[in-house]
Structure formats: C-alpha cells, structure tokens
Amino acid sequence: MSDKNAQGTAVEDRCANLSAVPAKAGAGRGSLLTRKVLVFTLNDGDYAVDIAQAKEVLDSPFITKIPYVPDFVKGAINLRGEIISVLDLRPFCGLGPSKRTDPPKVLVTDVTGSVIGVLADQVKGTLEICPDQVQDPLLTLDGRIQCHVKGQVRMEDRIVVWLDLRSILQSEAINRLRGTVG
Amino acid sequence: MPIDRSRFLAQFKDETKEHLANLNQGILGLEKDSANVQLLELLMKEAHTVKGSATMMGFSPIAEIAHKMEDGFEAAQGHGLRMGKGDYDLLFECLDVIESLLEGTLVRKARSLDQAYVTDLCGRLAQSFSPDRAQPAPPKPVCTPVPAPQPLVPPTESVRPEIQVTRPLPTPAVPVAQACSPSEPPKPVQEVRPIAAEESLRVEVSKLNSLMNLSGEMLIAKSRLNDLVKRLTEKADRSAQVDHEVGDLVRQLNAVDETIRLIVSDMQDRTLGLRMVPVAQLFQFFPRAMRDLANQHGKDIEFEVKGEETHLDKTLIDRMKEPLMHLLRNAVDHGIEAPQIRQSQGKPARGRITLIAYRTGSQVVLDVSDDGAGIDVDKVKQHAVHKGLVSKTAADAMTADQVYSLLFTPGFTTCEVVTETSGRGVGLDVVRSEIVRLKGTVEIESRLGAGARFTMKLPLTLSITEALVIGCGDDVFAISIDSVKETTRIGLEDVESVESQEAMTLRGEIIPLVRIHQMFSLPKKGIVERRALPVVIVQSADKKLGLCVDEILGHQDIVIKPLGDPIRRVPNIAGGTVLGDGRVVLILDVPAMVQSAGRSTAPRVVTPDAPAGQPDRGGRRVLLAEDTPSTAMLERSVLEAAGLAVVHAKDGQEALEIAGRERFDLVITDVLMPRMNGFEFTSALKRDPRTRAVPVVIVTTRGGDADKQRGLDAGADAYILKKDFTSDSFLDTIDRLLT
Numbered sequence: 051m052s053d054k055n056a057q058g059t060a061v062e063d064r065c066a067n068l069s070a071v072p073a074k075a076g077a078g079r080g081s082l083l084t085r086k087v088l089v090f091t092l093n094d095g096d097y098a099v100d101i102a103q104a105k106e107v108l109d110s111p112f113i114t115k116i117p118y119v120p121d122f123v124k125g126a127i128n129l130r131g132e133i134i135s136v137l138d139l140r141p142f143c144g145l146g147p148s149k150r151t152d153p154p155k156v157l158v159t160d161v162t163g164s165v166i167g168v169l170a171d172q173v174k175g176t177l178e179i180c181p182d183q184v185q186d187p188l189l190t191l192d193g194r195i196q197c198h199v200k201g202q203v204r205m206e207d208r209i210v211v212w213l214d215l216r217s218i219l220q221s222e223a224i225n226r227l228r229g230t231v232g
Numbered sequence: 233m234p235i236d237r238s239r240f241l242a243q244f245k246d247e248t249k250e251h252l253a254n255l256n257q258g259i260l261g262l263e264k265d266s267a268n269v270q271l272l273e274l275l276m277k278e279a280h281t282v283k284g285s286a287t288m289m290g291f292s293p294i295a296e297i298a299h300k301m302e303d304g305f306e307a308a309q310g311h312g313l314r315m316g317k318g319d320y321d322l323l324f325e326c327l328d329v330i331e332s333l334l335e336g337t338l339v340r341k342a343r344s345l346d347q348a349y350v351t352d353l354c355g356r357l358a359q360s361f362s363p364d365r366a367q368p369a370p371p372k373p374v375c376t377p378v379p380a381p382q383p384l385v386p387p388t389e390s391v392r393p394e395i396q397v398t399r400p401l402p403t404p405a406v407p408v409a410q411a412c413s414p415s416e417p418p419k420p421v422q423e424v425r426p427i428a429a430e431e432s433l434r435v436e437v438s439k440l441n442s443l444m445n446l447s448g449e450m451l452i453a454k455s456r457l458n459d460l461v462k463r464l465t466e467k468a469d470r471s472a473q474v475d476h477e478v479g480d481l482v483r484q485l486n487a488v489d490e491t492i493r494l495i496v497s498d499m500q501d502r503t504l505g506l507r508m509v510p511v512a513q514l515f516q517f518f519p520r521a522m523r524d525l526a527n528q529h530g531k532d533i534e535f536e537v538k539g540e541e542t543h544l545d546k547t548l549i550d551r552m553k554e555p556l557m558h559l560l561r562n563a564v565d566h567g568i569e570a571p572q573i574r575q576s577q578g579k580p581a582r583g584r585i586t587l588i589a590y591r592t593g594s595q596v597v598l599d600v601s602d603d604g605a606g607i608d609v610d611k612v613k614q615h616a617v618h619k620g621l622v623s624k625t626a627a628d629a630m631t632a633d634q635v636y637s638l639l640f641t642p643g644f645t646t647c648e649v650v651t652e653t654s655g656r657g658v659g660l661d662v663v664r665s666e667i668v669r670l671k672g673t674v675e676i677e678s679r680l681g682a683g684a685r686f687t688m689k690l691p692l693t694l695s696i697t698e699a700l701v702i703g704c705g706d707d708v709f710a711i712s713i714d715s716v717k718e719t720t721r722i723g724l725e726d727v728e729s730v731e732s733q734e735a736m737t738l739r740g741e742i743i744p745l746v747r748i749h750q751m752f753s754l755p756k757k758g759i760v761e762r763r764a765l766p767v768v769i770v771q772s773a774d775k776k777l778g779l780c781v782d783e784i785l786g787h788q789d790i791v792i793k794p795l796g797d798p799i800r801r802v803p804n805i806a807g808g809t810v811l812g813d814g815r816v817v818l819i820l821d822v823p824a825m826v827q828s829a830g831r832s833t834a835p836r837v838v839t840p841d842a843p844a845g846q847p848d849r850g851g852r853r854v855l856l857a858e859d860t861p862s863t864a865m866l867e868r869s870v871l872e873a874a875g876l877a878v879v880h881a882k883d884g885q886e887a888l889e890i891a892g893r894e895r896f897d898l899v900i901t902d903v904l905m906p907r908m909n910g911f912e913f914t915s916a917l918k919r920d921p922r923t924r925a926v927p928v929v930i931v932t933t934r935g936g937d938a939d940k941q942r943g944l945d946a947g948a949d950a951y952i953l954k955k956d957f958t959s960d961s962f963l964d965t966i967d968r969l970l971t
Binding site: 112114115116117118119123125126127128131132133134135137162164165166219224225227228 | 448449452453707751752753754793794795796797798799800802803804805808809810814815816817818
C-alpha cells in the first residue's frame with residue numbers, strides 16, 4: 051500500500067518536473083528550447099559559444115610561438131601528446147590585441163573535425179539561454195564579423211556576444227592558412 | 233548447403249596475388265634457366281594451388297587457366313617440352329588475365345565476352361603445351377626482332393661500366409629460342425624463394441600504425457616521467473629533512489624509471505622494426521616490367537637487382553614505387569641505346585640496368601644505374617636555354633651538377649617526341665618532389681657515353697629521429713641529428729662577410745652563416761654581446777650551413793609530429809615535437825634552410841686552420857663525471873673544442889677511481905649520478921691529499937643558493953649551471969682555474 055503511494059508520488063513528482071519551466075536568467079516567457087553555452091571573456095567583453103563546440107578548457111598551457119604566421123595564430127600547444135594550434139579570436143571579433151599580462155586560458159574545440167585551441171582571457175562558466183533573449187547583433191558590429199555572430203544575449207547587467215566558432219574556424223582567412231603558408 | 237564465400241574473398245584475393253607474384257618470379261627465372269627442374273616443380277605447385285582455391289571460391293575461369301598452366305609446367309618437366317619465348321609470353325599473359333579476373337576488371341566488360349577470351353586463351357595454352365607440338369610457339373610480335381635470352385654474364389662488383397668483352401652473339405634474325413638447345417652445358421640450379429615466408433602472420437597496416445602512434449606517445453610519456461623523477465630526486469637530495477623512507481622510495485623510483493627507460497627504448501626499436509619490410513616486396517614487380525619495357529622499345533637489357541633483403545619502412549616502400557618505376561623507365565627509354573648503336577660504339581649490345589638497395593647508418597640508399605648513353609650536359613643546357621628556363625650566360629657557367637639539377641625542373645624534357653612511357657617532362661620533378669616529401673635526397677652522376685646513376689637516400693623511418701636541441705633566446709628548437717655535421721664555437725671576429733652574406737671558414741671551407749634569432753625574428757637573449765658563438769654546422773645534399781644559436785641544450789629522441797590544423801606548411805620548419813617537459817618545440821627544416829641561404833657556391837679559400845683568439849690550453853687534462861651519455865658527449869665536445877683532453881666517467885665512484893690513478897688539471901662533475909653523487913665525489917677528492925689541489929667545477933641544472941652552498945661546503949672551486957656550459961663565462965672560469 052505504501053509502495054503504491056510512493057510510486058504515485060514518484061510519478062507525480064516526475065510530472066511536476068517535466069512540466070516545470072527551467073529557471074533562466076533575465077526576463078522572458080518560459081520556453082523549453084534553451085541552449086547551453088560556455089561564457090568567456092576577451093578584452094573585458096563577454097563571449098559565448100555552444101557548449102557542444104567547446105571540448106575542454108586548458109589553464110595557461112605553454113604556448114610555443116610559430117614564425118611566419120598571421121597574428122591570429124598564437125602558437126602551438128601540447129594536448130596529451132598531440133600538437134594543436136592555438137588561435138586568437140580577437141581579430142574575428144573586431145577586437146584589438148590583448149592587454150592582459152597573465153597567461154590566457156585555451157578553449158579546445160573540434161567543430162571543424164580537427165582539434166584547435168582558441169584563446170580566452172577568463173572562462174566564466176556556462177549559461178542557459180532561451181531564444182527570446184537572443185537579439186540580432188548590434189548594427190555597429192563590423193560587417194566582417196557579423197557573419198560569425200549568432201546573436202547577442204541580453205543579460206541583466208551585460209551583453210554576451212554569441213559566437214559561431216565553426217564559422218570563424220572555417221572563415222576565409224583561416225582557410226587561406228590551410229591552403230598555403232609561405 | 234550453400235556456403236557464404238564472401239567472407240573468404242579478401243583472403244583468397246591476397247593469397248592468389250602472392251601466388252601470382254611467385255609465379256611471376258618463377259617464370260622469369262625459368263626464362264633464364266629453362267631446364268631448371270626445381271623451378272618447374274615450384275611453378276607446378278603454385279599453379280595447382282591457384283587452381284584448387286579458385287575452384288573452391290567459384291572462380292572457374294581462373295581455375296581453368298591455372299589448370300592449363302599446370303599442364304604446361306608438367307609437360308616441360310616430365311615430357312621434355314622446351315619452352316620458348318612465345319610460351320613465356322603466353323604464361324605472362326595468363327598471369328595478367330588471372331589478375332584482371334581477380335579484380336573483376338577484364339578489358340571486355342561483358343561476361344560472355346570474358347568467357348570467350350578465357351576459352352581462347354586456354355585453347356592457345358593447350359595448343360602450346362600439347363606434347364606433340366612441333367616447335368615452340370611463336371612469340372608475340374615486337375617492333376624489332378630481339379635476340380634470344382642469353383646466359384647470364386657473370387655479375388661484376390663495380391657498377392661503373394667498362395667496355396666488356398662478351399661471348400659472340402647469335403644472329404638476331406630468327407625470333408626463336410635457340411639458347412635452350414640441349415647441347416648447352418648445365419646451368420647452376422637457380423633457387424627461387426617464394427615471397428611469403430612460412431612463419432608469418434598477416435597484420436593490417438592500420439593496426440600497425442595504431443601501435444606506432446601509441447609507441448610514440450609512450451616515448452613522450454617516458455620522457456616526462458624521466459624529467460619528473462629527476463626533479464623529484466633533486467629535491468629529495470637537497471632536502472636535509474628527507475626521512476629515510478622517502479629517500480628509499482626515491483631511490484626505488486629511480487631504479488624503476490631506469491628500467492622503464494630501457495624497456496621503452498627497446499619496445500620503440502622493435503615497434504619500428506615491425507613496419508620494416510624487405511624492399512623485395514617492391515622490387516619484385518620490376519623484372520617483369522623491365523622485360524616488357526625492353527621488348528617494347530626494342531632494347532636488349534639485362535636488369536639486375538641487388539640488396540632485396542634490405543629493410544625499409546612500409547610507407548616508404550609504397551611511396552617509392554612510382555619514383556623508382558619512373559627512373560627505370562627513363563633508363564630503358566633514354567638511357568640504354570638500341571643494340572646496333574651500342575655495338576657501333578664498341579659496347580655490348582646488351583645494356584645493363586642495375587637497381588641496388590643498401591643501408592648506411594640511418595639511411596636507406598636506392599641506386600639506379602645504367603651503362604647507357606649518359607646525360608648529355610650540352611644538350612640539356614641547350615634545351616634549358618631554348619625553353620627559357622635559364623639564360624645562355626648562366627647556362628655556360630653551370631657545373632655538371634647544376635645541369636643535372638635542371639632535369640628536375642617541372643616541364644623539362646629533352647625528348648622531341650613524347651613517348652608513351654616517358655619524355656613527357658612530368659617525370660623527374662615528380663620523382664624529386666616525392667623524395668623530398670619523404671625527407672630524402674636524390675643525386676645524379678653521369679658520364680657521357682658511359683651511363684648514368686641516380687642515387688636516392690631516404691631516412692629509415694619517417695616519424696622518430698634523434699635530434700639536437702638548441703636554444704635561441706627563450707625559444708627552443710630541434711634539429712634532426714642526420715643533418716648535423718658538427719658543432720663548434722667561433723669568435724665574433726671569425727664572422728666574415730661574403731657577398732652580403734655572413735659566413736665563416738672551417739678547415740678551409742667557407743660556410744654561410746645564419747643567425748637563428750634573425751631568421752625567425754626572435755628577441756635576442758641578454759644584452760651582453762657574447763664573445764663566442766656556438767654554431768651548429770648542418771648539411772643538406774652537398775651544401776653546408778652554419779646555424780648561430782645561443783646554446784646547445786642536448787640531444788634526444790623525438791617523435792616528429794605535424795603542426796595542428798589550420799597550420800600546414802611553415803617555411804624552414806619541418807614539424808613539431810613535444811619535449812620531456814611538455815613543451816612543444818619546432819623542428820628546423822634543414823634542407824629548406826640550406827637551399828634558401830644563398831645559392832651561389834663560394835669559391836674555396838685555403839687558409840691556415842687556427843682558431844682565433846683562444847688561449848693555449850693544449851695538453852690540459854679534464855676529468856668529466858657525468859652519467860647521462862648525451863650530455864657527456866656534448867660537454868666533451870665543448871671541452872675538446874676548447875683544446876682540452878677529456879676523460880669521461882659514468883658516475884662518482886668511477887670518477888674517484890680514475891682520479892686516484894691519473895693526473896688531471898681540472899675536474900668537472902655533475903651532481904646527480906648513481907653510486908656516488910657530485911657532492912660526495914668532490915668531498916672525497918678534497919679529502920685525498922693526492923687530488924686535493926685539483927680544481928673542481930660542479931655542473932648542475934639547479935641554481936639555488938642552497939645548492940651552491942652545498943657545493944662549496946663539499947669543497948668545489950666553482951659552480952656552473954648546465955645551460956651555461958657553452959657560454960663564455962664557463963670558459964673564463966676554466967681558464968681562471970687552470971692557471
């Protein structure tokens with residue numbers, strides 16, 4: 051008898067959970083179609099990428115400089131025996147060079163099929179965003195980078211720029227690198 | 233009960249291909265020695281096996297052909313049938329057809345036509361090998377009549393051909409085998425070994441590659457372990473409060489670390505060895521192809537292969553097939569002249585093309601040579617000028633070697649008519665680029681009228697190499713030890729300026745210099761201009777280059793890895809590797825650097841060989857106590873370059889014993905060594921009245937005050953960091969101590 055009760059409660063709990071609206075930051079109607087993103091900073095601005103696009107985060111690895119490459123190639127690092135390149139996204143986000151002195155973090159991604167690292171000043175954590183929080187990118191954003199931006203997420207105290215990492219890593223500048231260097 | 237044969241299809245195909253290879257080799261051997269009973273036995277067995285398995289697998293056309301071939305061999309063996317050239321052609325045709333059937337790619341696509349072709353072939357076979365045939369089957373028609381196969385001219389060692397006196401040739405008109413007459417003296421029995429060994433196992437290459445990758449990872453992990461254990465040991469060694477247990481554990485850890493180091497090295501070698509296969513796998517295709525080519529071009533050629541048991545990495549073998557084939561085609565098409573022309577020059581009508589494989593140190597050498605027409609340097613020059621590749625004045629000034637290099641230019645060909653096999657001008661440059669991609673070199677030698685030789689040198693394996701590690705400012709680079717000729721030090725005053733390029737003179741040779749930090753735009757280390765520069769002399773092909781670095785850090789095995797996407801090719805960089813401390817280090821591309829560092833070859837200047845500005849240290853003896861062999865080698869070379877005689881001990885104990893027996897002017901010792909460490913060794917030296925007066929320098933990687941103090945307490949006269957071993961301050965210190 052008590053089992054049935056317990057079971058009933060469990061079922062009720064489950065129903066309650068399924069119909070519950072997940073808590074979100076910021077205002078907006080409830081919606082189940084949230085996306086989880088990883089938020090990091092570049093030059094004091096907040097940026098986000100789909101959590102699926104970020105495999106892991108490395109804490110200040112030693113970056114070996116590589117000669118004769120464009121500015122956005124920071125160098126190479128050792129990832130468990132494999133050598134992967136580390137790129138600086140700033141030029142692709144319309145930002146100037148980094149002003150920080152402390153060693154950067156590296157976001158590791160494999161969206162393009164190969165493993166590539168990407169610089170981040172700080173990694174802030176994850177965030178759930180729902181579609182109605184996302185706005186079109188500011189018109190003031192440079193046309194070159196607009197194509198890499200999925201949108202802007204308006205938060206209580208800040209705006210997070212939602213980047214399409216795959217788009218950046220397959221952009222013309224980087225493809226040119228793949229084709230010929232030197 | 234229906235059997236699903238498809239699972240066995242791949243196996244059947246592989247096996248049949250092996251049998252075809254054996255048959256190929258056997259028939260070639262038979263051509264040279266048609267009465268070889270052993271060979272015929274073997275061929276019969278092979279054909280029989282093919283027949284059997286083809287029947288099992290439902291490939292009845294193949295089975296039919298194999299059956300007829302078997303009959304033929306049997307007839308030759310038992311019923312006195314003498315095979316002639318036509319028969320051999322037919323047999324080879326059978327092999328080709330079987331191969332096509334195997335792949336399902338017979339020329340005529342429609343099955344009914346396939347069958348008709350096979351039936352016809354079998355008919356011809358039956359006719360050929362019927363016991364009551366009158367004479368050997370007529371050979372396939374060729375452009376010009378070719379003399380019958382000759383008994384082998386005894387092989388000579390030298391590949392440089394001289395005019396040879398041979399037996400008189402038969403009249404070439406009748407294309408019927410006459411050499412196989414019964415009155416010939418019995419020929420030595422030729423043993424033909426099948427390619428597949430008896431005790432072996434088929435392994436997919438992908439599995440081997442995975443193993444290789446793991447092996448490489450293990451090497452990196454091992455280095456990291458070594459590095460950590462060393463650092464832990466140092467710390468434990470220095471810490472006064474290390475309790476007995478911890479000290480004991482550290483010692484054990486060292487022992488295990490050493491064991492792992494040895495085992496991993498061994499595993500490394502053996503894993504690499506797995507991928508090494510005999511070049512015979514590659515060479516086996518050539519005799520047949522050469523035979524066909526020679527026929528096609530109406531040339532009489534003896535093709536000799538040596539060194540088939542030489543082992544080479546499987547990948548290299550696969551990739552060398554095309555380049556080698558091209559060189560061989562060239563030799564047949566352009567190298568060897570037509571028989572009449574050769575005879576008119578007093579050469580034997582039969583030309584010789586030789587393919588040799590052998591190993592030297594860490595390289596494999598593949599050598600294709602012929603005794604044909606050689607390379608006409610003037611004709612090549614003319615053609616290059618005509619094609620606008622080079623100006624007339626430049627061409628006139630070119631040495632023979634430079635002219636040969638022209639042959640490798642894309643689009644270059646001296647043939648007026650493009651033949652089917654070569655002369656399209658796409659060949660030689662592709663050969664060279666493939667070889668360069670394999671990190672090898674190709675050299676040409678030739679004598680007009682006497683012949684030509686193409687020598688290709690390839691590294692034994694692609695991925696693991698020994699490297700010299702150098703420091704430039706805060707950056708570290710690696711150089712493959714194969715490219716390094718020597719290391720030396722020069723004073724600033726030794727740097728000359730030759731045609732706006734910096735250079736130095738080494739034993740009378742002028743070597744261009746390159747400053748690494750300049751080449752890569754790196755910040756220079758330190759503000760003080762160094763009085764002496766360490767220089768690494770590297771070589772690619774025949775050219776040398778001197779690389780000015782800040783320090784030479786050591787040498788170790790490295791695994792060459794590609795740089796990650798999106799970086800593909802970086803100028804002057806051959807790839808990257810991960811060092812023991814986990815850092816990525818770039819590997820310098822010596823061939824590229826040598827090529828780009830000034831093309832003009834400076835004239836040789838003979839000057840007396842006196843190192844400038846070095847005090848006379850001659851005859852001074854140094855005892856060097858160092859347990860790491862590579863470090864010891866380096867330190868020794870630095871000391872010897874400074875004019876000192878060096879005796880090396882592997883640990884403190886051995887060093888102490890040697891010091892007791894022999895007299896030294898200076899002792900240089902490492903700190904961490906088995907059996908007796910540097911501090912203990914120094915103390916012992918200072919306690920002994922015989923050795924008390926000898927100055928002792930302690931070398932180590934840690935520069936903390938605690939270490940220095942400990943060294944001084946032990947009685948050391950000076951303390952130096954490993955990284956300063958190549959610096960001026962070190963030599964200053966030595967000079968000071970030696971006076």
